[in-house]
Amino acid sequence: MAFLSGLKIASALLAFASPSLAVGVAPGQIQNFVTFGDSYTDISYYPTADGGYSWPTYAAEYGPFNVYGFARSGATCSNNLTYRPFPPIFGYQLPSYFGEVSNGTLDLDPNETMYTIWIGTNDLGANALITGSDAPDVSLVQVRECAIDVVKVLYASGARNFIMQNIIPLELTILYSNYSFPNIYWDEQRNTTEWNVFMKELSRSGNALTELMLQALVPTMPDAHIASFDSYGLFTDIYNNPQNYLNGTAPLNVTGCINSCSYTTYNDPNPATCVTVEGTDRDSYMWYDELHPSEQTDRVIAREMTAVMKGEANQWATWLS
Ligand SMILES: *[C@@H]1O[C@H](CO)[C@@H](O)[C@H](O)[C@H]1NC(C)=O
Ligand SMILES: *[C@@H]1O[C@H](CO)[C@@H](O)[C@H](O)[C@H]1NC(C)=O
Ligand SMILES: *[C@@H]1O[C@H](CO)[C@@H](O)[C@H](O)[C@H]1NC(C)=O
Ligand SMILES: *[C@@H]1O[C@H](CO)[C@@H](O)[C@H](O)[C@H]1NC(C)=O
Ligand SMILES: *[C@@H]1O[C@H](CO)[C@@H](O)[C@H](O)[C@H]1NC(C)=O
Numbered sequence: 001m002a003f004l005s006g007l008k009i010a011s012a013l014l015a016f017a018s019p020s021l022a023v024g025v026a027p028g029q030i031q032n033f034v035t036f037g038d039s040y041t042d043i044s045y046y047p048t049a050d051g052g053y054s055w056p057t058y059a060a061e062y063g064p065f066n067v068y069g070f071a072r073s074g075a076t077c078s079n080n081l082t083y084r085p086f087p088p089i090f091g092y093q094l095p096s097y098f099g100e101v102s103n104g105t106l107d108l109d110p111n112e113t114m115y116t117i118w119i120g121t122n123d124l125g126a127n128a129l130i131t132g133s134d135a136p137d138v139s140l141v142q143v144r145e146c147a148i149d150v151v152k153v154l155y156a157s158g159a160r161n162f163i164m165q166n167i168i169p170l171e172l173t174i175l176y177s178n179y180s181f182p183n184i185y186w187d188e189q190r191n192t193t194e195w196n197v198f199m200k201e202l203s204r205s206g207n208a209l210t211e212l213m214l215q216a217l218v219p220t221m222p223d224a225h226i227a228s229f230d231s232y233g234l235f236t237d238i239y240n241n242p243q244n245y246l247n248g249t250a251p252l253n254v255t256g257c258i259n260s261c262s263y264t265t266y267n268d269p270n271p272a273t274c275v276t277v278e279g280t281d282r283d284s285y286m287w288y289d290e291l292h293p294s295e296q297t298d299r300v301i302a303r304e305m306t307a308v309m310k311g312e313a314n315q316w317a318t319w320l321s
């Protein structure tokens, strides 16, 4: 008992003596954030794939922070693993970032800068893991190792503050639900029950792997602050308790979407028919379309991510270092 409390005092003194040993970032420390990821985070065009402004734009306003957005729609972590004809993190987003750092376009103090990584939706999804369209030797394991490699590469270049946003419950999106229909993201025949079950396995196992890999990474990264952000938990809570998050003028809706485009049959040669929700009714919806969160969901993500970047305690984030 005496030994234990002595230890506690010793570690408290140690933490006091060298702030870099503290867990998490300090309030007021973060001025900038740099994003890597896919359409959920892409702010390079408007309206974004989420139908309005997406979370980094709101987080930059709420902070306020300067945002440097390298995330790009359609991206996977690496096209060497899951090939899609869009700009991946490895192969496009990291090279763009390092290009700007090396020619002086970007000059960010590592202490004041947060790096966010949110990848996985396209790696796990249609035309990738769930349809077996990945490279022959690839599985969920390499795809999640790749997300960890993003942190490694950035750390090696001097970055010190990271938030790894985990994979959302993709099984709750309309695309991967068991009531799915032919839509612009997938119009071929499939067994929706099996897709729904398989996607739940992929997203949950992918997140568990990532968490274990991150925990193993922490001791190799002195002076780093790494948070694990539970997007899976946050989205599940929005789905189960929409009244705590959604505020539009229509009945709250977590199973339909603002912009739904469907085909009448599989491989329909005719154009998709779209039904759109307008105005203040939109904020009643969790989803923008069959795969993307709505702008109101993005505001919620932004609010929570902002709190984490400001060094506030947050129920969806765990600081691992
Ligand atoms: C990082 O920023 C915090 C808050 O502004 C400050 O307390 C700390 O000394 C800085 N650390 C370094 C290594 O510059
Ligand atoms: C992807 O493959 C290319 C071509 O073989 C190679 O140059 C590159 O280093 C690979 N990238 C990754 C992240 O493995
Ligand atoms: C710096 O590099 C980036 C990325 O390669 C490029 O887009 C930009 O035009 C470059 N800027 C200058 C001033 O060279
Ligand atoms: C669809 O999935 C939901 C949620 O898991 C489940 O409650 C429902 O029974 C499933 N329906 C069918 C037809 O499988
Ligand atoms: C879809 O898969 C489920 C689970 O394997 C099975 O019970 C069901 O019969 C399948 N549906 C069709 C239409 O094949």
Ligand SMILES: *[C@@H]1O[C@H](CO)[C@@H](O)[C@H](O)[C@H]1NC(C)=O
Binding pocket: 247, 248, 249, 280, 281, 283, 296, 299, 300
């Ligand atoms: C819902 O709340 C957000 C803030 O989270 C606000 O910006 C938005 O205007 C609200 N929507 C409606 C329809 O009141």
Ligand SMILES: *[C@@H]1O[C@H](CO)[C@@H](O)[C@H](O)[C@H]1NC(C)=O
Binding pocket: 251, 252, 253, 254, 255, 256, 257, 260, 277
């Ligand atoms: C959810 O929204 C869709 C699209 O507007 C609509 O078709 C569906 O009936 C709504 N569901 C509920 C439960 O209100």
